[in-house]
Amino acid sequence: MTALLELRDVHARYGPVNALHGVSLTVDEGEIVAVLGANGAGKTTTLRAISHTVHRDGEIRFAGNALRGGPEAVARLGVAHVPEGRGTFSELTVWENLRLGAYTRRGNLKDDFARVGSYFPWLEDRRHQQAGTLSGGEQQMLALARAFMQRPRLLMLDEPSLGLAPLLVTEVFRIVQELNENEGVTVLVVEQNAHIALQLAQTAYVLEVGRVALSGPSADLQQHESVRRSYLGY
Amino acid sequence: MALLSLQNATLRFGGIVALDDVSLAVEPGTIAGLIGPNGAGKTTAFNVITRLYRLESGDVTFDGRSILRTPPSRIVRLGIARTFQNVELFPTMTVLENVLVGAHTTSLFEREANVRRSALETLDLVGIGNVAHLPAAGLPFGTMKRVEMARALVSKPRLLLLDEPAGGLNHEEVEELALFLRRLRDELKLSVLLVEHHMNLVMRVSDHVHVLNFGRTIASGPPAEVQRDPKVIEAYLGGELEGAA
């Protein structure tokens, strides 16, 4: 397997505040990787560093090349980032949000609309609703659907289960797995629900105050003492 | 008598029925869980209680009196404080200032120094005294949720409405939250109406659980009972308890 995404000693800062103090991680093509960590550990910042929505230093390679340019350039390379806070265009309609998801693509989108419609059937009825008036969980689903519209090579999810009902958490992770298996989408997921994240992912990283504290195959991490205590609760 | 009760509350947005003849009650000194699938109307219920939305029919009473004529900014004076699902902080203000705004209704004749002291105490209570002087924008999501909680608590409410307080917290932090909620109930004699998808938390701390689906009540009762209700399992839980392991 080749590495699709590689971070080497990545630093990131908000103004004068350093949030990442040298993070290195690798995501192989076709793999699902989970990132765990306490509140404020820098998980979100790691994803932001990749999509270049935060000031960053260090080396980031995507498909063999150094990642350059702003977020729009990263998106155009096939990276879909569902950000913390979901990045909903609240003033636009559901349909327009989905359309924007496929902004970087040309050609017919009918199939894609149909596909996200099959994942989340309610989207069809709500296509003209102003996205900002959706419920929290609905917005979360819309954000995922929008990312699917992009048909990305690398899908980056920031706490996709946030605000989702239990039934849907399972459903969303099933969809992600399906995309991964059927279409070979590589996934990098930040998740507080470590239980389900570790089940899904092949590899996992644990961040602590802006550094990688632990990493390895998820099966191994599941057995790790501190992971069990802090993230799994047994 | 119930501290808060919704009676036959109904609210529609165009074709969407967000609340459909909902009746629920929060008894004084208890934690009531409000759960249901996404879009079931939980947040809408909060917005109705805090008068951000106007009910089409039905009634909301607090302390036995209808609050449907109370303007939204007076709700907190009655003793109802809330947090928001997607976080509504004052981003350009510091954490402390955010909490001080929460003390707006209690600080009219107070000395500024006292108000500050009680705000700082509240921040310590929710465990984020160390970030008091940071700007609210840019805090980790979990911390923002706690700032909201502090802002609500500093107004000395009798009823606290919490909309997904466990969002963005890991397992360990959720444990702390559960302890904290119990303390609020047992030591401060607060009543809490809790919306949460984290079943583990809801089932452990709630005295009573109310389940909505498509704006309609599908179950209501003690946690253990609700948890076994087939309707709830089908519509919401999906057979197994998430995070219970």
Added chain:
Amino acid sequence: MRRNAPALVAVAVAALFFALLPFGLSDYHRGLAASVAVYLIAILGLNVLTGYTGQISIGHGAFMAIGGYTTAIMSHYHNTNLILTLPLAFVITFGCGVLVGLPALRLSGVYLALATFALAVSIPQLPLKFSKFTGGSAGISASKSVSNSWLYGVSWSTAAIAFLFTWLVLRGRTGRAFRAIRDSEVAATSSGVTLAIYKTLAFGVSAALAGVAGSLFVLATNGFAQPNEFSVTLSLKILVGAAVAGLGSLWGVLLGAAFIALLPTLSASAPLIGSAHGQDVVFGLFVIVVMILLPTGVAGLIPRLRRLRVKA
């Protein structure tokens, strides 16, 4: 208290400076310095509204006009003591501000901005309609005019009072409520802040300060109130001054006021492109460059400097 110490020292030094300054100035420069104080008061007013509650107004020239005409009319018809017209202008424009603030409650953002703009355009037309009373386009003048020294003293004292007043209003609970409204109306409401009260209060206070500035503005124009003086340009000028000063903070107002009061005069002598048009070109460029370099105004520099000091 200790946190405020540097600010208090700064204010004291400034007060001393401005008390002694007139002795070192020519009469002409005293007049110019007085106009800085006039703009300072107007900028303070706009800052309360736009900087603290986030309601954009492009119409403060209208409130200045009302204040200015109050002074000219009272003095012209009733020979009122000029100093007494200042509090009168304050009260009247406070009322006008509240009256404008009430309908403004329904508007927000750009719509509010353009509604206030409409005010800026419309108010100076009214003296033309009611020209019997207001002197029409030729204007109306106060029954006496004042010396530059008088003007300097009164303007700067008023400015000092206005600054103190604004600082007191904004310092505690009220100021926080203003800022809370600016940041999130929903959260502010849920915290018990009544939008209607605080928004109209902000409008009132803001208009009242602009009104006082308008009174002094008229006195600085030899007691002569005239519709042309209160054109839209004046409103825009104050907005520029407030932005240069830095919205949402009081510490930059002095430089913001100096910027709009002195730059046109200074740029008039700029021989940049070899003709009189250098004035507009220089002023326009300056406005743009300052906004680009100081996105948060002069006041935004203070935290930056503080950070530098911490680093050093």
Added chain:
Amino acid sequence: MVELARKLPLPQRRFPASPVLLLLAAACIFLTVESLRSTIFAQLTVAGVATGVVYGSLALALVLIYRATEVINFAQGEMAMAMVYVAYQLTLWGLAYWEAFFLTLAIAFVFGVVTQRVFIRPVQGRSVIAVVIVTVGLFILIDGLVEWKWSANQRFMQAPFGNKIYHLGNVPIARQDLGTIVITLISVSALWAFFRFTKLGLGMRAGALRPAAARLVGVRTNALLAVGWGLAAVLGAVAGLMTEPAEYVLQPTLMQPVLLYAFAAAVLGGLESPGGALVGGIALGIFLNLLPSHSWGFVTSALELPVAFAALLVVLLIKPTGLFGHRTVRKV
């Protein structure tokens, strides 16, 4: 580059609130009936449409900038005025009117793009007020530059459609006004189609509302902003070139009064809607023309502006986002 998205399922937006349409229909019927009854009424109405279209055409440029940046461009009128001077200079150099016209549009696009790059971009995304102030600075700057280059003296520029007057019964209709109406209708349709059918239009809107999120989905917000300013400058230039023959003289203040009314027209129409801007402009034009003779002598020339703006305020108080604006709801 502009990809038509016709193949996609189109969103069926709810039509603008029907009371507004009913109101407009009623107004049209009233105007037609009265015009048939009285020649002077008809003349005033026709003249009102002619001036209103001019307001509407500049309002279109404001709408475009608003949709692309959520900001009002105070320099819009002056940018337009500068472009009219460019066209004037081109005709002085011997170009035929229409050659100069289209060359000016090209120059205007570049001018808009450069303006955005040099002056607006550094403050873009900081705060609305910062951008507004920069446009105020631009206003002053452009004014100074134009006066410096061409002086403030009144100039004559040839009218594109000539001075011919047609007569409809007793009502004179200038060929120039007809031409202006046609050109403005073309601009409105083009702008409407741009936002309605093109991906670029949606991207521009998204970039204005949520720049960070828009970049995340691959919208090149910076490039789009520049394009937006370029297109707005083109629309502005069209408006300017239609204003000049309506005011008969070319001078640096050409667009200043028009800008005031264009603001009003854009707000009346709802700021986001190209059609709304045109309807707003025409409504304003007719209203202002009929007002003095139908207000029992109260509304004299000095009150015209205040009354127009008061009427605007009344509309806003009833519908805080203008006639065709959508209210965006903020849910928590």
Added chain:
Amino acid sequence: FGAHRATPGVTSTTITIGGTFPLTGVASLYKTIPAAEGAYFAYVNAHGGVNGRTINFKVLDDAYDPSKTVPLTQQLVEQDGIFADFGSLGTAPNLSIWSYLNQHKVPQVLIATGDSYWGFSAKKYPWTIGYQPDYPGEGKVYGKYIAANMPNAKIGVLYQNDAFGKNYFAGLRVGLGAKKSQIVSSQSYDPTQTSLVQQILALKAAGADTFAIFALPSQAITALVTATKVGWTPTTFLGNVSADPVFMKIAAQNGANVDGVISTSYLVDPTLASQANLPGVALAKSIISTYAPPLLPSLNAADANVVYGLGAAWTFVYALKKAGKNPTRAGLMKALKSMKNVKDPFLYPGITMNTSAKDNFPTEQEILVKWAGGATGDWAAFGKLYNNVR
């Protein structure tokens, strides 16, 4: 000895004067006035100055904005120490410094505004005096002409809704005398209006066959074009302020029928063959081509402002000479207020300047002019000189 130390602005070799003018902004077309005045002073200086002193003329730009005029004038008085404020332009700007200059006893002389305040308020403001014929006076001339020559005229008036327009209008009524009932309609406009259709239609509908336009240039052009557009062909009278040939030609090119429009003049016109032999014309041409060549195109386009500037400067120099070897401010005012049949070479032949302690209107006669020749035409004088005071 010591005399000229006591008089500000006067040294043994120079006299410093200054004024505020709209060099930029809406009214900047008048900037040729200070330029021509400067040229005339340069001419005088080159010929030995006045009593051995050269005139130093400071021109500041107030952009026609009274709130700028005030500090700029203070600058002139207090920084530059001018002897007199000469020629400052505009009614509102001058009003805003009126009391200031009078309090400080600084002459505010030969100012470029046709309002009548300056003449009427001489008692309260003794340090102020105008130059050109005032607007009410000019309005009166039209009134007298109509009353005498057009007994059945039905008059429609368009005026700017400010002191300028109203002054004209008032003068017209005085000049009409008993016939003022023949005014069938009057319409005002505001400078912010972009169209005058509604006013013109109202005048036409009232049945007017005589049209008096008391407007600033842009609106005057609009009025002329609009009248033609709506098919109205009255006899038109146009206030002198807007009667510059440039404006007439623009109106004609826009399709207005301008032949036969009547206005007034009081200056010589260097472009007319009929006036080519007047001494003032030759002088104007030689001064401008020597001392201000950039103004030549304006002069050749019959820009009356150039001649106006020369005329005003001539009068100032005349008064300065009269004020004696060691001029004082009071002496200057006295000279300006005691002119007897003074013949300014730049005024239309036959017009003289007369002032007294009571009479503060220097130029008191005007000649009617009529336009012919459409877009390439010019004014031609006709009839007698009209006195605009009595």
